[in-house]
Amino acid sequence: MSTLLSDLPEGPRLPRAVQTALFMRARHRFAPRWRAKYGPVFTMRLALGRTVVVVTRPEDIRAVFAGPPEVFHAGEGNSILAPVMGRDSVLILDEDAHLRSRKRLMPAFNGAALRGYADMMRELAAKAADSLPTGTPLPIHAPMNAVTLEIILRVVFGMADGERLTALRPRINKVVDVGPVQIFGWTYPQLQRFPPWKTMRRHLAAADDLLNAEIAERRGQDLTGRDDVLSRLLAADPDTPASQLRDDMMTLLLAGHETTATALAWSFHELARDPDAQARARQAADSGDDEYLQAVAKEAMRLRPVIYSVARRLTEPTEVAGRLLPAGTIVTPSIGLSHADPDNFAGPAEFRPERFLGASPEAGTWIPFGGGVRRCIGAGFALQESAAVLREVLTRHTIAPGGPREDARSRNITLVPERGARVVLTPR
Numbered sequence: 053m054s055t056l057l058s059d060l061p062e063g064p065r066l067p068r069a070v071q072t073a074l075f076m077r078a079r080h081r082f083a084p085r086w087r088a089k090y091g092p093v094f095t096m097r098l099a100l101g102r103t104v105v106v107v108t109r110p111e112d113i114r115a116v117f118a119g120p121p122e123v124f125h126a127g128e129g130n131s132i133l134a135p136v137m138g139r140d141s142v143l144i145l146d147e148d149a150h151l152r153s154r155k156r157l158m159p160a161f162n163g164a165a166l167r168g169y170a171d172m173m174r175e176l177a178a179k180a181a182d183s184l185p186t187g188t189p190l191p192i193h194a195p196m197n198a199v200t201l202e203i204i205l206r207v208v209f210g211m212a213d214g215e216r217l218t219a220l221r222p223r224i225n226k227v228v229d230v231g232p233v234q235i236f237g238w239t240y241p242q243l244q245r246f247p248p249w250k251t252m253r254r255h256l257a258a259a260d261d262l263l264n265a266e267i268a269e270r271r272g273q274d275l276t277g278r279d280d281v282l283s284r285l286l287a288a289d290p291d292t293p294a295s296q297l298r299d300d301m302m303t304l305l306l307a308g309h310e311t312t313a314t315a316l317a318w319s320f321h322e323l324a325r326d327p328d329a330q331a332r333a334r335q336a337a338d339s340g341d342d343e344y345l346q347a348v349a350k351e352a353m354r355l356r357p358v359i360y361s362v363a364r365r366l367t368e369p370t371e372v373a374g375r376l377l378p379a380g381t382i383v384t385p386s387i388g389l390s391h392a393d394p395d396n397f398a399g400p401a402e403f404r405p406e407r408f409l410g411a412s413p414e415a416g417t418w419i420p421f422g423g424g425v426r427r428c429i430g431a432g433f434a435l436q437e438s439a440a441v442l443r444e445v446l447t448r449h450t451i452a453p454g455g456p457r458e459d460a461r462s463r464n465i466t467l468v469p470e471r472g473a474r475v476v477l478t479p480r
């Protein structure tokens with residue numbers, strides 16, 4: 053019988069404020085060092101008394117994802133997002149309330165719904181690909197953000213009021229475009245009286261007003277035949293409170309566009325540097341072979357994870373990775389460390405889309421979308437959308453690097469290319 057160790061695993065001894073700053077600004081640089089120094093399970097001590105245990109081995113990650121949702125609270129683990137997503141966001145809720153919320157949203161992301169989005173995705177991706185500047189270094193992250201925002205707006209609202217959407221787009225961009233310093237203001241509301249937090253608050257309030265106006269108008273309309281998310285939710289329950297709908301809309305708009313845009317930006321960044329993979333991807337685009345295009349996106353998400361880790365807060369003392377961790381500990385399966393582990397992926401620093409052809413990685417090793425009952429509801433959507441955008445760009449352009457290889461930087465809770473993933477497009 054094995055004996056459980058009841059102390060926390062070792063980890064950096066730096067002051068909490070320093071560990072927090074390093075984690076917020078450059079988790080992708082420090083986590084690998086701490087993994088090398090302290091082993092596959094280690095403890096970070098962050099601000100606000102947060103004790104974070106990082107797990108990296110597939111068996112430990114699988115156990116966390118399969119753990120009882122009433123013990124492994126992801127909603128509490130995501131609490132930093134509450135001021136923006138809202139208290140009733142599926143990301144913030146736990147247990148029964150979370151399951152109910154997920155069930156309401158899922159029909160818009162199942163297989164049938166995804167098939168229904170294919171033409172719309174192709175049309176918007178083609179329009180975006182046609183308008184990309186050529187012959188000059190282009191930070192492609194920005195146009196990728198624009199196209200994925202357009203697609204998710206269409207999914208969430210359908211063909212909505214044009215003027216309102218025109219006003220909403222820049223507000224959503226501003227809400228997303230925040231660095232580690234602004235994120236601090238999400239945790240400390242008293243800061244929101246001062247710039248830059250005041251400005252952030254203003255953009256969020258303006259976005260809320262627009263969302264609430266759209267919700268109020270939609271409530272009075274005949275929704276027959278409409279299959280956008282807002283209409284679906286209102287048709288399923290016309291009495292859904294506006295505050296709930298606001299949190300649903302905000303969650304989908306934010307969770308559902310920048311993530312995919314970043315995965316696409318990294319895909320182009322890597323294809324630009326790998327002529328063989330690009331030739332194969334171009335051939336796949338020409339012949340309508342989505343499997344290879346999705347493999348490109350999957351490999352870009354592996355090599356350059358958009359979200360570095362996911363979090364679960366323990367509601368009671370629980371065994372994790374052979375340790376008995378106290379209630380309140382935040383357990384984080386590390387996406388970044390798992391993807392970079394040579395035991396999981398041979399030659400982990402290399403871009404090899406072929407890894408994903410005709411084979412699925414072992415469970416608990418490739419986890420860009422998290423896992424268990426909290427696995428991203430937009431995973432299939434994001435892969436389909438990525439293939440659609442890659443196809444439309446690659447059938448029109450060849451891609452070359454537009455500058456040196458880029459490192460990642462923190463933007464809100466994601467990691468994005470530090471200089472926007474600069475590439476040069478040349479018409480074919």
Ligand code: HEM
Pocket residue numbers: 126142143144154204303304307308309311312315353358359362363420421422423424425426427428429430431433434
């Ligand atoms: C490449 C693109 C994307 C990545 C890398 C990504 C990643 C993630 C991750 C890591 C989680 C947390 C999972 C966990 O805690 O185990 C998550 C949750 C979620 N994602 Fe995504 N996501 C992407 C695209 C999308 C899209 C397109 C949508 C919607 C249209 C979406 C909606 C959500 C929602 C609603 C949740 C919360 C699920 C829950 O708590 O039950 N995501 N995503």
